[in-house]
Amino acid sequence: MRILTIVGARPQFIKxxxxxRALAAAGLxxxxxxxxxHFDAAMSDVFFADLCMPPPAxxxxxxxGGNASMTGRMLQALEPLLDREKPDWVLVYGDTNSTLAGALAAAHRGIPVAHVEAGLRSFNRAMPEELNRVMTDHLSTLLLCxxxxxxxxLQREGIAAGVYHVGDVMYASALSLAGRARRTSTVLDRLGVHDSGFSLATVxxxxNTNDSGRLASILAYLRDAAAEEKVPIxxxxxxxxxxxAARFGLDLGGLTVLAPVGALDMxxxxxxxxxxxTDSGGVQKEAYFHGKPCITLRDETEWVETIENGWNRLWRGPGYRPRRPIADYGDGQAASRIAALLAGGAG
Incomplete structure (x- = not known):
């Protein structure tokens, strides 16, 4: 069985x-x-190296370009590629333009789509990511929640067939990376900080970045938090x-700014x-995996269980709820379950 996997952004590389690895173990x-x-070496090549991934075929x-232009160009390139490779499944991840382009290209060619992180909803259709994930789910045969x-x-949207709760793919990866990073990463030494001596932000x-007023508010919020905590962010x-920030003339002073980092340094x-x-969905979860409280720099989140269980809150929302473990993400075996479903032709 041939699985054609389509990725394009940092969180997708990790998943x-x-x-x-699970697909290879299952003989697929x-x-x-x-x-x-994501084409910058610091946002692509270094991740393949850190994650010990083979280079893409x-x-x-x-x-x-804009979202529509990028998705259209990807679709145009993927369709003849699918004709040449003739996969049994197309596997896509998350909610990027790459995700939607992959699902559309496969659907046009009659190839079943498996969507990892299916069913997530922020209920904000102004977000490109929300549109991408909704459309991808409705094109998918195998929905891996x-x-x-x-x-x-998904049930509320009338999607029941081919839906499986497999757990969170990033859970096992985050813990594995953390162990390797403690042994090999020198990022804290390079920054001159120590454990529990700083906070971390991603935007x-x-x-957040297309609106000058909103980005300015977020940067001011982070500066105030750094001053209040008396630790660098x-x-x-x-x-x-x-x-x-350059286009809007916004000051990044008061924050410890560095270039994008690889998976191990992160x-x-x-x-x-x-x-x-953070305003990243993946980083919200990773904060929980590492036992760190999170503040989401958005007005909603698709990872509602992080808020319900007290590990996360919205920057303009109420404070933290009582903190409890999150059972919903499973036991770290999501990748093996996905491989087994694909191997069995589920859906």
């Missing part, structure tokens, strides 16, 4: 590394396609955020920080 052939959505080198809430979201969502700066920062500020 695909974990699932790829994987053809890895990188759309090129195909790199489409497609990035830049990380939580019971995701299963319930990259279009809703480390901000690995996404290229989109860097360009937006794991070390998460393990060592006291608190996490």
């Amino acid at each position: 695909a590394a974990e699932v790829g 052939e994987e053809i890895l396609v990188h759309t090129g959505q 195909h790199n489409l080198y497609i990035h830049g 990380p939580t019971p809430a995701a299963v319930a979201n 990259h969502r279009a809703e 480390i901000l690995p700066l996404h290229p989109r955020t860097r360009d937006a 794991a070390r920062l998460l393990a060592g920080c006291t608190r996490v500020f």
Whole structure:
């Protein structure tokens, strides 16, 4: 059986590394396609190295432009590739333009789609990510949900066939990376900080970077938090955020800004920080995996269980709820369950 996996962004590399090992263990052939959505070496090449992933079989080198343009160019490149490779399944992850392009290309060719992280909803259709995940779910044959809430979201939309609660793919990967990072990463030494002596922030969502007033408010909020906590806030700066700050003339002073970091350095920062500020869905979960309280720099989150169980709160919302373990993410065996479902032709 041939599985064609489509990735394009940093969080997808982490998930695909974990699932790829499980696919190989199950005797399935994987053809890895990188759309090129994240093309900077610090946001792509270093992740493949850190995650011990083989290089992609195909790199489409497609990035830049608006969401519709990027998705259209990816779709145009993927369709003939699918004709040549003739996979039994197309496997996509998350909610990026690469995700939707992969699902659309497969659907046009009559190839079943398996969607990892199916069923997540922020219920904010102004977010490109929400549109991508909703459309991908409705194109998919196999819907691989990380939580019971995701299963319930699909049921409300009339999707019941091919839906499985497999757990969260990033759980095992996050713990494995944390162990390797403690042994090998030197990022804390390079920054001159120590464990529990800093907080960590990431900002990259279009809703935050396309609006000068909103981005200015977030940067001011982070500066105030750094002053209040009396510890530095480390901000690995996404290229989109860097360009937006320059375009809007916004000051990044008061924050410890550095270039994007690889998977191991990011794991070390998460393990060592006291608190996490982020607009990333993946980092919200990773904060929990590392036992760190999180503040989400958005007005909603698709990872509602992190708020319900007291590990996360919205920056403009109420305070933390009482803290409890989150059982919904499973036992770290999500990748093996996904491989077994694909091997069995589920859906």
